[in-house]
Every structure is written in C-alpha cells, then in structure tokens.
Amino acid sequence: MHIWGKIIGFCFGYMFARFPGAILGVIVGHLFDKQYSKAFSGVGGFSGLLRNKNALKSRALFFYTLFSIMGHIAKSSGRVTKADIELATLLMAKLNLNKELKKEAQAAYTEGKKSDFPITEVVSEFKRFCAGQKEFIRMYLEIQIQAAVINGEIHPKAKQVLNQIAKVLGYTTEELEALIQQCMASAHFSSGEQSNHYQQPTAIQLNNAYQIIGITKDTPEKESKKAYKKLMSQHHPDKLSAQGLPEQALLLAKEKTQEIQAAWTLIKQHNTW
Numbered sequence: 451m452h453i454w455g456k457i458i459g460f461c462f463g464y465m466f467a468r469f470p471g472a473i474l475g476v477i478v479g480h481l482f483d484k485q486y487s488k489a490f491s492g493v494g495g496f497s498g499l500l501r502n503k504n505a506l507k508s509r510a511l512f513f514y515t516l517f518s519i520m521g522h523i524a525k526s527s528g529r530v531t532k533a534d535i536e537l538a539t540l541l542m543a544k545l546n547l548n549k550e551l552k553k554e555a556q557a558a559y560t561e562g563k564k565s566d567f568p569i570t571e572v573v574s575e576f577k578r579f580c581a582g583q584k585e586f587i588r589m590y591l592e593i594q595i596q597a598a599v600i601n602g603e604i605h606p607k608a609k610q611v612l613n614q615i616a617k618v619l620g621y622t623t624e625e626l627e628a629l630i631q632q633c634m635a636s637a638h639f640s641s642g643e644q645s646n647h648y649q650q651p652t653a654i655q656l657n658n659a660y661q662i663i664g665i666t667k668d669t670p671e672k673e674s675k676k677a678y679k680k681l682m683s684q685h686h687p688d689k690l691s692a693q694g695l696p697e698q699a700l701l702l703a704k705e706k707t708q709e710i711q712a713a714w715t716l717i718k719q720h721n722t723w
Contacts, residue, residue, distance in 0.1 A: 509696040510554075513547075515576040516590065517555040519615065520597045521562030522569055527605035530563065537597060545698045569611070573618040583693035585684045587619050588629075589703060595633045602634060628664065635661035636709060656720060659713035671723040678714045682707060 517538065524534035538559055542552050561567065580587050594615060598608040609630075616626040635658040660666055663681060665674050683689065687703040695703065 509698075511576060511579055512590070512694075512696050512699065513551065513555055514558045515572055516593060517558040518562035518567065518572060519569065519594055519611075521559035522567050523562075523594065523598050523608050523611050524559075525563040526607040526611045528607070531600070533600050534597075537600070541593075541597075544701060546701070547698060551698070569614060570618060573615050577619055580694070585686075585689055586693040586695055588684060589690060589695065589699075589706075591616060591619055591621065591626075592629060592633060592706075593702065595630055596637070599630075599633055599637055602637065604630065631661055632664060635659075639709065639713060656716065659716045662710060662713040663717065665717075667721070671721075674717070674721075674723075678710070681710050685710065 520538055520541075521530070524530045524538070538555075542555055545551075547555060576590070577587065580590075595612060598604050598612055604612070612626060612630070613623065616623075621629075639655075639658040639662060656667070660669075663674065663677050665677050669677070685703055685706045687695075687700045687707070690703050691697070691700060
C-alpha cells in the first residue's frame with residue numbers, strides 16, 4: 451500500500467492553504483499513489499526497475515570486457531596457445547553461455563587479440579559502469595588473473611597487462627601481487643591437492659589454504675576469522691548479484707565461496723590456536 455503521495459500532499463496543502471489545502475493535497479496524493487503503485491508493481495518493485503534499466507547493458511559489458519581482455523592477455527605473450535584457448539572455452543562452458551552469448555564472447559576474445567586493442571579505455575569504461583562496486587570489480591580482476599595463470603606461471607608480458615588493468619581499477623602493485631598469490635594457491639587447491647578429513651595435509655597443502663584466506667600460520671585466531679569473513683562477504687553471490695554480476699557468472703562466485711570454506715575448514719582442523 452502506497453501512502454507517501456497522500457502524506458506529502460497533505461503537508462504541502464496544509465502549508466499553502468491550511469485545512470482546505472490539506473484536503474485537496476490528500477486527494478491529489480491519492481491519485482498519485484494509485485498510478486505510482488500500478489507502475490511500480492508492473493516492473494517488480496525497485497529490483498525490477500534496476501533490472502529493466504541495467505541488466506542487458508551490464509551483461510553485455512561484463513562479457514565483452516571479460517573475454518576481450520582475456521584475448522589480450524593471451525596474445526600478450528606473443529601467441530595464443532592451446533592452453534589459452536582451452537581456458538577460454540572452459541570458462542564459456544562453466545558460464546553456461548547460450549549459442550548467442552558464446553558467439554559474442556568469441557568475437558570479443560578475437561577483438562582483444564588485436565595489437566591496437568584499447569585496453570585502458572575498455573577497462574575504464576567497465577570501472578565507470580561498476581560505479582564503485584568493489585566486490586564486483588574484485589571478482590572481475592580475479593577472473594582475469596586466473597586467465598593469465600597458465601600451468602602455475604604468469605608470462606612477464608601477461609603480468610604487465612594485469613598491472614595495467616589493476617591500476618585502472620584502483621589496485622596497487624602490492625594488492626595485485628597478493629591477489630595473484632591467492633589465485634595461484636587457489637589453482638593448486640582446486641586441483642585436488644587439498645586433503646580430505648581422513649588424511650594429514652602436507653605443508654604445501656596447508657600453505658595453499660592459508661594463501662587463499664590471505665593469512666599465515668602465525669596469524670592470530672581473531673584476525674584469521676576476520677580475514678575469512680571478509681573474504682566470504684566479498685564473494686557472496688547475493689551481494690555480487692545485487693551489484694550487477696550477470697546470472698551466468700554467479701556460479702563462479704558460488705564455487706569461490708565453497709573453495710574459501712574448504713580452505714578455512716582445513717586451517718581450523720590443523721591449527722593450534
């Protein structure tokens with residue numbers, strides 16, 4: 451039930467013409483509420499208004515910048531390798547892109563490989579559209595880092611591109627390096643190196659878990675919990691969805707939160723706090 455039109459109408463009517471004006475204001479406000487309610491319900495409330503205005507543009511911009519820059523990173527090392535193509539293909543499959551979106555992603559990837567690809571302008575436009583949505587921007591940068599990590603290594607040229615992207619997005623060199631280390635640890639952790647409940651993890655396995663959370667074995671329990679909770683909040687699918695992450699990309703966020711939880715569980719099981 452919408453009553454703000456009647457309330458505002460009453461207040462302004464009373465200010466200008468006392469009680470007769472207030473009565474007229476309520477009547478006008480009622481008519482406004484009635485029409486406003488229909489329009490508001492017709493688009494599904496505030497979320498509907500946002501979706502109608504931004505959803506298509508958000509999806510198009512996200513996938514264009516994502517795959518065009520993946521293509522640019524792949525080409526930066528001199529040539530696009532089989533591993534680069536397999537990674538892009540795997541990501542398209544994981545995102546469950548339909549035929550139309552896959553064609554758009556492939557076209558963007560090809561465009562990104564051009565020598566005159568305007569990477570700074572493309573990333574700047576993406577940042578402007580994100581309008582300070584930090585978690586969304588971080589998720590995007592993490593995907594680009596994963597695209598640059600081939601067989602556990604990053605080509606120096608690819609790292610230069612990542613530094614360029616990170617700088618535009620507002621990340622320092624140190625912050626980017628921390629994300630790179632987390633992504634590398636994540637690649638090893640997700641490949642099956644982590645132990646199960648019945649095995650004693652190796653030092654490398656535990657170290658990967660620590661790097662994913664962004665702590666060390668000497669980090670106090672209170673600070674460790676704070677880092678874990680912050681990381682979970684940064685990658686929460688609902689938060690990222692609200693910030694504009696396309697529905698197709700939410701699976702990546704869900705996988706990331708599951709990985710963070712698995713790393714945290716391993717740390718808790720084998721820490722001496």
